[in-house]
Amino acid sequence: MTGRAESPTSQRLSTGVQLILRVLHHFAPHRWTHARLLKWGVTGRTLVIAVPYLWLLLFFLVPFIIVLKIAFSETQIAMPPYQPLVHWVGDKAVNLTLNFGNFLFLLEDNLYWKAFLNSLKVAGISTFFCLLIGYPMAYAIARADSTKRNVLLMMVILPFWTSFLLRVYAWIGILKNNGLINNFLLWTGVIDQPIVMLQTDFAIYVGIVYSYLPFMILPLYSNLEKMDLTLLEAAQDLGCGPFKAFMKITLPLSMPGILAGSMLVFIPAVGEFVIPTLLGGPESLMIGKVLWTEFFNNRDWPVASAVAIALLIFLVVPIVYFQRVQARETGGGVHR
Amino acid sequence: MSRKVPLFRLSVLVFGFAFLYVPILSLIVYSFNKSRLVTVWAGFSTEWYGRLFENQQILGAAWLSLKIAAINATGAVILGTLAGLALARFGQFRGRTILSSMTTAPLVMPEVITGLSLLLLFVAMEQIIGWPAGRGVTTITIAHMTFTMAYVTVIVQSRLATMDDSLEEAAMDLGARPAKVFFLITLPIIAPALLSGWLLAFTISLDDLVIASFVAGPGSSTLPMVIFSKVRLGVSPDINALASIMVLLVAIGVVIAGILMSRQEKTRQRDMQMAIAENQ
Amino acid sequence: MASGARNDGRFEPWKAPGAEPYIRIDRVTKKFGDFMAVNDVSLKIYKKELFCLLGGSGCGKTTLLRMLAGFEEPTAGKIFIDGVDMAGIPPYERPVNMMFQSYALFPHMTVEQNVAFGLHQDKVPKSEIRQRVTEMLDMVKLGQFGKRKPHQLSGGQRQRVALARALVKRPKLLLLDEPLGALDKKLREHTQFELVNLQEQLGVTFVVVTHDQEEAMTLSTRIGVMNAGEIVQVGTPSEIYEYPNSKFVAEFIGSVNMFEGRLIEDEPGHVRIHCPDLDGNVYVDHGVSSPPGAVVFAAVRPEKIVLSRDKPASADNMAHGIVKEIAYMGDMSTYLVRLDSGKMARVTQPNTWRHADDRITWEEPVYLNWHPSSPVVVSE
Numbered sequence: 001m002t003g004r005a006e007s008p009t010s011q012r013l014s015t016g017v018q019l020i021l022r023v024l025h026h027f028a029p030h031r032w033t034h035a036r037l038l039k040w041g042v043t044g045r046t047l048v049i050a051v052p053y054l055w056l057l058l059f060f061l062v063p064f065i066i067v068l069k070i071a072f073s074e075t076q077i078a079m080p081p082y083q084p085l086v087h088w089v090g091d092k093a094v095n096l097t098l099n100f101g102n103f104l105f106l107l108e109d110n111l112y113w114k115a116f117l118n119s120l121k122v123a124g125i126s127t128f129f130c131l132l133i134g135y136p137m138a139y140a141i142a143r144a145d146s147t148k149r150n151v152l153l154m155m156v157i158l159p160f161w162t163s164f165l166l167r168v169y170a171w172i173g174i175l176k177n178n179g180l181i182n183n184f185l186l187w188t189g190v191i192d193q194p195i196v197m198l199q200t201d202f203a204i205y206v207g208i209v210y211s212y213l214p215f216m217i218l219p220l221y222s223n224l225e226k227m228d229l230t231l232l233e234a235a236q237d238l239g240c241g242p243f244k245a246f247m248k249i250t251l252p253l254s255m256p257g258i259l260a261g262s263m264l265v266f267i268p269a270v271g272e273f274v275i276p277t278l279l280g281g282p283e284s285l286m287i288g289k290v291l292w293t294e295f296f297n298n299r300d301w302p303v304a305s306a307v308a309i310a311l312l313i314f315l316v317v318p319i320v321y322f323q324r325v326q327a328r329e330t331g332g333g334v335h336r
Numbered sequence: 337m338s339r340k341v342p343l344f345r346l347s348v349l350v351f352g353f354a355f356l357y358v359p360i361l362s363l364i365v366y367s368f369n370k371s372r373l374v375t376v377w378a379g380f381s382t383e384w385y386g387r388l389f390e391n392q393q394i395l396g397a398a399w400l401s402l403k404i405a406a407i408n409a410t411g412a413v414i415l416g417t418l419a420g421l422a423l424a425r426f427g428q429f430r431g432r433t434i435l436s437s438m439t440t441a442p443l444v445m446p447e448v449i450t451g452l453s454l455l456l457l458f459v460a461m462e463q464i465i466g467w468p469a470g471r472g473v474t475t476i477t478i479a480h481m482t483f484t485m486a487y488v489t490v491i492v493q494s495r496l497a498t499m500d501d502s503l504e505e506a507a508m509d510l511g512a513r514p515a516k517v518f519f520l521i522t523l524p525i526i527a528p529a530l531l532s533g534w535l536l537a538f539t540i541s542l543d544d545l546v547i548a549s550f551v552a553g554p555g556s557s558t559l560p561m562v563i564f565s566k567v568r569l570g571v572s573p574d575i576n577a578l579a580s581i582m583v584l585l586v587a588i589g590v591v592i593a594g595i596l597m598s599r600q601e602k603t604r605q606r607d608m609q610m611a612i613a614e615n616q
Numbered sequence: 617m618a619s620g621a622r623n624d625g626r627f628e629p630w631k632a633p634g635a636e637p638y639i640r641i642d643r644v645t646k647k648f649g650d651f652m653a654v655n656d657v658s659l660k661i662y663k664k665e666l667f668c669l670l671g672g673s674g675c676g677k678t679t680l681l682r683m684l685a686g687f688e689e690p691t692a693g694k695i696f697i698d699g700v701d702m703a704g705i706p707p708y709e710r711p712v713n714m715m716f717q718s719y720a721l722f723p724h725m726t727v728e729q730n731v732a733f734g735l736h737q738d739k740v741p742k743s744e745i746r747q748r749v750t751e752m753l754d755m756v757k758l759g760q761f762g763k764r765k766p767h768q769l770s771g772g773q774r775q776r777v778a779l780a781r782a783l784v785k786r787p788k789l790l791l792l793d794e795p796l797g798a799l800d801k802k803l804r805e806h807t808q809f810e811l812v813n814l815q816e817q818l819g820v821t822f823v824v825v826t827h828d829q830e831e832a833m834t835l836s837t838r839i840g841v842m843n844a845g846e847i848v849q850v851g852t853p854s855e856i857y858e859y860p861n862s863k864f865v866a867e868f869i870g871s872v873n874m875f876e877g878r879l880i881e882d883e884p885g886h887v888r889i890h891c892p893d894l895d896g897n898v899y900v901d902h903g904v905s906s907p908p909g910a911v912v913f914a915a916v917r918p919e920k921i922v923l924s925r926d927k928p929a930s931a932d933n934m935a936h937g938i939v940k941e942i943a944y945m946g947d948m949s950t951y952l953v954r955l956d957s958g959k960m961a962r963v964t965q966p967n968t969w970r971h972a973d974d975r976i977t978w979e980e981p982v983y984l985n986w987h988p989s990s991p992v993v994v995s996e
Binding site for chain 3: 500502503505506507508509510511512513516520521524525604607608610611612614
């Protein structure tokens with residue numbers, strides 16, 4: 001997705017940017033702020049780190065602490081609908097009430113267990129099918145002529161730029177009882193009763209595979225495209241058939257791509273809300289949907305928070321693993 | 337090597353792209369259906385497009401979403417560029433691991449968790465410091481910036497990783513201070529990456545339903561929220577019309593970008609050949 | 617191997633008593649984590665010198681150069697340029713410019729803008745910038761290319777833009793990182809001489825990093841040979857070639873035959889070394905300073921050995937063997953001779969005659985001998 005820096009239009013663009021920046025540079029108040037900041041021991045370098053750091057600290061990390069806190073508090077009918085954890089008792093003593101009730105509730109109620117397990121199952125099966133469809137596609141694109149390669153890649157990314165919600169919505173029209181597939185099958189006479197596909201787990205699988213396919217293809221493609229093709233020639237030269245060469249060379253070397261793609265599909269799919277809501281039936285339990293219902297319909301913020309924490313615990317291992325892979329792919333950024 | 341594409345690869349591509357595009361095409365085809373029942377064909381009509389443009393609720397939500405997306409994309413590019421710069425160019429510094437974890441985690445974090453946690457933060461902040469008062473455009477924008485800046489960071493970081501850092505060293509060697517080096521050398525060179533980061537942040541924000549639903553307040557329904565409340569009740573032909581317009585806009589943008597890129601590539605090739613030819 | 621024509625006693629400030637070095641590197645060490653990139657290096661470089669840092673990859677030569685430019689701070693030690701301590705002075709405030717190995721031309725600027733960049737940073741008046749850029753581009757013969765972008769230039773032209781950009785600021789010191797590394801062989805030879813001419817014309821001090829010994833030999837007034845973060849020898853090209861001070865330098869520069877032996881006679885005027893690989897002893901007509909009995913190496917360059925079918929008159933400095941390989945290289949031929957001890961020796965002989973029917977050929981027994989002034993005695 002990143003453009004090439006040296007091409008003429010981008011240069012024209014760059015020159016434009018440069019011009020604007022040069023003008024800004026001459027009028028910017030940085031001349032005096034610079035000196036003032038330095039007096040406080042603040043350098044440009046610190047600022048570059050501090051701004052995104054503090055932003056993420058406040059809007060990404062702190063929220064989790066609050067979720068954790070609310071998961072341990074009790075529901076009350078008010079706004080906000082939960083009780084504070086810490087009470088001031090007298091002058092100095094602090095009374096901390098940790099309420100494990102919400103977590104016990106999750107453990108006791110079968111609904112949550114089933115929802116968690118079902119989410120993992122659905123995400124796992126969908127990831128597998130994404131890989132099954134995505135790998136051959138990524139492979140075929142990576143081995144296409146270099147002129148066609150960019151067009152094909154663009155065609156993979158293109159659906160991603162159109163609304164996710166609308167693409168899921170499209171499947172309602174295809175899968176429903178009087179939808180595209182059933183109409184076609186009835187018309188050809190293969191069936192005389194419409195097959196129920198919408199509001200089943202099947203529809204959820206289709207929806208997830210369809211929506212997340214580009215996330216599987218892109219990392220796989222960038223991995224396969226980088227591969228040195230002479231390795232395959234060497235393997236064939238040493239007496240390996242094409243299939244065996246694929247199994248012994250291509251597949252093991254593309255493992256990082258497979259893992260990155262699978263994580264990109266699996267982790268968000270576990271918490272998916274839109275797809276089970278629109279395509280699945282009322283009884284299809286997915287944890288994202290449960291959390292949403294607890295929060296919006298039951299207005300039970302503490303239980304919703306407890307569900308979120310439990311989901312995070314499930315996902316912490318794959319997320320940390322994904323970050324490792326990601327850090328390796330971007331080269332870690334540390335030079336020398 | 338034969339010039340023919342092997343049958344297997346060809347069929348994989350045909351099947352794969354059919355899977356990706358048939359649903360989108362079906363949306364467009366049915367948007368011209370006269371029948372209210374969407375999938376039962378009853379003749380050609382552009383009626384639903386007319387209806388769409390009379391629907392004030394959808395138009396208002398679309399305008400709001402575009403505004404949020406544009407502000408968000410700009411903010412995300414600024415934050416993401418700073419984070420990408422720090423991660424790609426500053427070597428080891430204290431807190432680097434935390435920063436890089438915080439920028440990659442939002443890429444895969446389930447949206448329900450991000451949405452819920454941000455809402456709880458906004459509620460708590462309102463209680464403690466009185467800001468942001470209520471929820472609406474501000475809270476949606478902040479939430480979107482937080483998770484779209486992760487995408488920008490990844491783009492910027494990988495662009496900087498492939499950029500020759502001796503360019504920056506050369507500028508410094510010629511007497512430019514670090515800030516000036518960034519504005520005169522780094523920024524112009526990575527500008528195309530920033531543009532694609534901006535577009536990505538814009539699209540993601542325009543597309544987001546779950547996080548916006550958590551942090552939106554009354555009267556700040558974004559386009560996805562309005563669409564969702566409609567399609568929850570089943571198919572509706574004016575949504576098909578809306579989808580077709582969005583697909584058309586994206587397709588036009590992509591085609592233009594493609595033409596520009598291939599033309600550039602040609603000029604570039606010609607320039608390079610010229611330089612080589614002249615030298616002989 | 618062309619040895620520098622400029623080093624024959626005319627420009628030798630390092631020999632002048634009391635001459636102030638222009639650059640003084642004083643016991644500089646640089647560590648990256650546990651890795652010792654530069655280890656306790658001291659060096660003096662004089663004004664208008666063209667000094668080459670020569671060594672294999674990872675020997676620390678580039679790190680040393682980057683410390684001069686200010687991109688790395690020494691872990692220990694000090695660097696003085698023109699008497700000023702460079703500690704804590706950032707690259708943009710040093711009177712030093714650098715030409716990068718990748719040239720690092722700004723892709724979004726034209727040739728003129730690239731060359732003018734440094735002058736703009738110094739707030740030089742517009743009219744003067746224009747004049748100096750034009751002058752500089754003419755000097756590197758790129759006058760008509762000013763409006764081009766870097767990608768519209770060939771490799772050789774880019775190299776000259778990079779040079780012009782670094783020189784236009786009239787730095788006191790120019791650092792060049794593998795300046796000719798990206799050029800093909802023909803262009804490289806041509807550019808070598810241009811570079812030397814330009815340096816003499818402008819009177820700028822050059823410090824060049826290279827791994828190419830031929831390049832170092834042709835360009836430099838002096839060479840500093842580096843290995844594993846240390847400077848192993850500093851000297852003029854001919855000193856380095858003819859009087860290497862260690863086994864490493866002798867083997868690194870050109871090719872050489874190493875005969876291990878023991879010092880049996882050590883007089884001020886001559887030494888005699890017993891080498892088990894040779895038939896006689898090695899007799900050297902100059903003294904060395906090693907204790908008798910020490911294990912030393914007699915290094916003899918291949919071109920300094922004479923091949924003959926007849927047994928040489930002297931019993932020293934000779935060996936007997938059989939020709940195993942002959943490589944014909946046009947101007948000369950290289951013979952690999954297996955000595956009676958089994959050791960392989962390399963001998964090069966000029967091809968003086970076009971047709972020589974009695975040329976020494978494969979599997980022929982031959983005698984090797986050399987003049988007593990030829991061997992250099994080095995220790996490990």
